[in-house]
Amino acid sequence: MTTPSAGETYDFVVVANRLPVDSVTQPDGSTGWRMSPGGLVAALEPLMKASDGAWIGWPGAPDVEVEPFEHEGIRMVPIALNEQEIEFYYEGFSNDTLWPLYHDVIAQPTYHREWWETYVDVNRRFADAAARVSDHGATVWVHDYQLQLVPGMLRESRPDLTIGFFNHIPFPAYGIFSQLPWRQQIISGLLGADVIGFQRVADAGNFTRAVRRLFGYETKGSRVWVPVGDSSDATTGDRSHVRGAPVRRVIARAFPISIDATSYVELAKDPSVQARAKQIREELGNPKTIMLGVDRLDYTKGIGHRLKAFGELLAEDKVSVEDVTLVQVASPSRERVASYMQLRDEIELTVGRINGDYGSIGHTAISYLHQGYPREEMVALYLAADVMLVTALRDGMNLVAKEYVATRADLGGVLILSEFAGASDDLRQALLINPHDIEGVKDAIMQAIGMPESEKRRRMRALRKRVLENDVVKWSRVFLEELAGATTAHPVSHEHPDGRK
Numbered sequence: 001m002t003t004p005s006a007g008e009t010y011d012f013v014v015v016a017n018r019l020p021v022d023s024v025t026q027p028d029g030s031t032g033w034r035m036s037p038g039g040l041v042a043a044l045e046p047l048m049k050a051s052d053g054a055w056i057g058w059p060g061a062p063d064v065e066v067e068p069f070e071h072e073g074i075r076m077v078p079i080a081l082n083e084q085e086i087e088f089y090y091e092g093f094s095n096d097t098l099w100p101l102y103h104d105v106i107a108q109p110t111y112h113r114e115w116w117e118t119y120v121d122v123n124r125r126f127a128d129a130a131a132r133v134s135d136h137g138a139t140v141w142v143h144d145y146q147l148q149l150v151p152g153m154l155r156e157s158r159p160d161l162t163i164g165f166f167n168h169i170p171f172p173a174y175g176i177f178s179q180l181p182w183r184q185q186i187i188s189g190l191l192g193a194d195v196i197g198f199q200r201v202a203d204a205g206n207f208t209r210a211v212r213r214l215f216g217y218e219t220k221g222s223r224v225w226v227p228v229g230d231s232s233d234a235t236t237g238d239r240s241h242v243r244g245a246p247v248r249r250v251i252a253r254a255f256p257i258s259i260d261a262t263s264y265v266e267l268a269k270d271p272s273v274q275a276r277a278k279q280i281r282e283e284l285g286n287p288k289t290i291m292l293g294v295d296r297l298d299y300t301k302g303i304g305h306r307l308k309a310f311g312e313l314l315a316e317d318k319v320s321v322e323d324v325t326l327v328q329v330a331s332p333s334r335e336r337v338a339s340y341m342q343l344r345d346e347i348e349l350t351v352g353r354i355n356g357d358y359g360s361i362g363h364t365a366i367s368y369l370h371q372g373y374p375r376e377e378m379v380a381l382y383l384a385a386d387v388m389l390v391t392a393l394r395d396g397m398n399l400v401a402k403e404y405v406a407t408r409a410d411l412g413g414v415l416i417l418s419e420f421a422g423a424s425d426d427l428r429q430a431l432l433i434n435p436h437d438i439e440g441v442k443d444a445i446m447q448a449i450g451m452p453e454s455e456k457r458r459r460m461r462a463l464r465k466r467v468l469e470n471d472v473v474k475w476s477r478v479f480l481e482e483l484a485g486a487t488t489a490h491p492v493s494h495e496h497p498d499g500r501k
């Protein structure tokens with residue numbers, strides 16, 4: 001068992017691939033850190049400050065060897081990754097194996113044994129750091145697909161800890177998941193947690209089915225009974241017959257993530273943000289309808305599908321560039337991964353073609369922006385947009401949909417939302433679409449453009465109620481309450497789902 005070092009230890013530890021800070025260079029050439037704006041930080045910041053918390057993560061650049069430091073009341077524990085680890089663990093196994101696999105193989109996953117080995121090594125480094133900085137009996141919350149082995153590793157080295165895991169992306173059906181050569185190790189790693197959170201009920205169901213298929217463990221609803229000592233080294237299935245052996249209870253269920261809604265509501269009221277929204281409209285030539293897409297430039301987001309639908313509407317004269325314009329913000333992402341390079345080429349070619357074919361001197365069909373923006377600018381864009389297009393082919397949740405809704409206190413605007421985004425489980429008053437059905441997307445765009453004000457207001461009011469009542473603070477509270485109630489970190493029992501001992 002790894003005991004905490006003589007260094008400082010914490011009673012609440014977050015483990016995520018990235019630290020919630022970006023390195024910044026000041027005008028005088030000195031470097032410092034700036035909090036990166038993100039929902040997870042907003043949700044956890046108050047908690048971390050109140051509860052003596054530490055955040056373990058990668059600073060986002062190669063070979064950044066920095067000692068743990070304090071930033072805005074949070075202890076940051078940086079994990080250094082070298083060039084090869086970034087290539088094999090982050091770009092390779094995380095984003096060229098797991099990402100496409102977990103998003104229903106929209107792109108072909110690549111399987112390389114060296115990538116897997118580095119994934120194991122890097123997960124071990126994160127787990128060791130967590131073991132080192134956690135107080136006795138601390139709560140550790142591990143995040144996302146990059147770190148699925150950490151719960152199992154931690155359970156072995158620090159059985160005193162209460163361990164939570166949250167998967168921000170979908171968990172695929174067994175027929176897809178079973179492609180993974182290391183499927184058993186991944187499930188074992190996750191089962192080291194006391195509570196495993198997913199975005200959707202369907203994701204949690206896919207996970208418990210994988211547990212049954214690969215290990216034969218008993219499951220009932222959100223509960224999984226894991227034989228003790230069997231959670232991190234299992235390589236073969238079918239251990240359900242071990243009746244009477246001590247078991248740990250693991251909870252696997254949906255905790256749909258949300259946004260820091262209040263901050264969007266507040267920004268939307270800010271006169272300078274409202275003025276900027278007006279200015280955006282004017283700069284676009286005051287069209288009748290501004291449509292907006294905001295995504296990381298990722299093949300899961302269905303950007304090509306929405307461009308195709310808009311291009312066809314222009315070709316068929318159903319809309320004109322004088323009346324309708326599309327702003328597509330596509331933030332740079334994973335730019336050294338081949339499938340992302342190819343996607344960028346395809347999207348930029350399509351944008352160029354549509355603009356060339358249908359634009360005029362005064363009116364551009366698509367304003368394409370391959371840049372990141374501060375939150376104020378994002379909110380101004382949301383305020384300026386009459387139609388928000390979220391056409392993901394597969395998405396864990398999609399926070400953009402919720403940000404748009406939170407921003408529209410004026411009850412204006414229409415959200416077109418893919419049924420393949422987790423957000424569609426909750427945001428039923430959006431115009432729900434299947435992004436593969438291009439005619440359906442075109443119909444939804446036409447319906448949004450022509451929607452009567454009263455219907456827009458009715459839909460937006462219902463959507464806003466959902467988002468404002470279920471913000472990210474509530475999400476983290478509900479998850480951590482479930483985790484606090486999970487006593488399995490301590491006693492084990494002989495309880496079985498049917499009540500037998």
Ligand SMILES: Nc1ncnc2c1ncn2[C@@H]1O[C@H](COP(=O)(O)OP(=O)(O)O[C@H]2O[C@H](CO)[C@@H](O)[C@H](O)[C@H]2O)[C@@H](O)[C@H]1O
Pocket residue numbers: 168169257294295296329330331371372373374378395396397398399400401403
């Ligand atoms: N150009 C730009 N400039 C500034 N900000 C920009 C930007 N483009 C996008 N953003 C911001 O980045 C965030 C993107 O969040 P999403 O949920 O839409 O997708 P992402 O795939 O990154 O997140 C993963 O985690 C989240 C949270 O769990 C899940 O919803 C999702 O399904 C999963 O893939 C939003 O807050 C958005 O405002």
Ligand SMILES: O=P(O)(O)OC[C@H](O)CO
Pocket residue numbers: 017018144168169333334
């Ligand atoms: O930029 P990345 O690769 O850290 O991905 C960000 C996504 O939110 C991962 O869930």
